[in-house]
Amino acid sequence: MGSMRRRQVRAENGEMGSLHEMLARYPDERSCERRVIEAGWPGGWACPECGNARCSPVAGRNRTWQCTRCSRHLSVTAGTCMQHSKVGLRRWFHAIWLVARSKRGVSAMELAAQVGVSEVTAGLVLERLRGAMARSECLRRALG
Numbered sequence: 055m056g057s058m059r060r061r062q063v064r065a066e067n068g069e070m071g072s073l074h075e076m077l078a079r080y081p082d083e084r085s086c087e088r089r090v091i092e093a094g095w096p097g098g099w100a101c102p103e104c105g106n107a108r109c110s111p112v113a114g115r116n117r118t119w120q121c122t123r124c125s126r127h128l129s130v131t132a133g134t135c136m137q138h139s140k141v142g143l144r145r146w147f148h149a150i151w152l153v154a155r156s157k158r159g160v161s162a163m164e165l166a167a168q169v170g171v172s173e174v175t176a177g178l179v180l181e182r183l184r185g186a187m188a189r190s191e192c193l194r195r196a197l198g
């Protein structure tokens with residue numbers, strides 16, 4: 055029982071890990087995009103056109119992947135808080151990590167300094183993250 059509990063604690067810590075670990079796990083935009091796809095389709099992505107389960111990044115187009123069989127395009131961040139944002143996904147991941155880890159909240163000034171964006175941009179990122187978290191909280195309350 056004791057060892058099972060320890061394993062569980064390790065798993066929970068490991069899930070977020072340190073900021074350094076997280077940024078090392080997602081070294082570039084494509085690895086972030088892959089993660090967003092995995093998170094968006096927990097059962098695995100399937101092409102709505104042909105049912106194929108594999109997609110690959112479209113060269114030269116950020117956040118666009120395509121079905122490896124029929125070439126249908128997939129917009130990676132559509133429907134997420136990151137859609138139509140000029141802020142790179144790696145910076146979004148950094149911001150999400152900081153907000154999720156912080157117990158007392160993160161200010162736009164702090165976020166700007168840590169993530170490397172302007173304070174105005176940091177304010178917009180925070181606004182979207184708050185909206186996204188509020189929506190997921192509402193969903194949990196309604197459905198949970």
Ligand SMILES: [Zn+2]
Nearest residue numbers: 101104121124
């Ligand atoms: Zn397809």
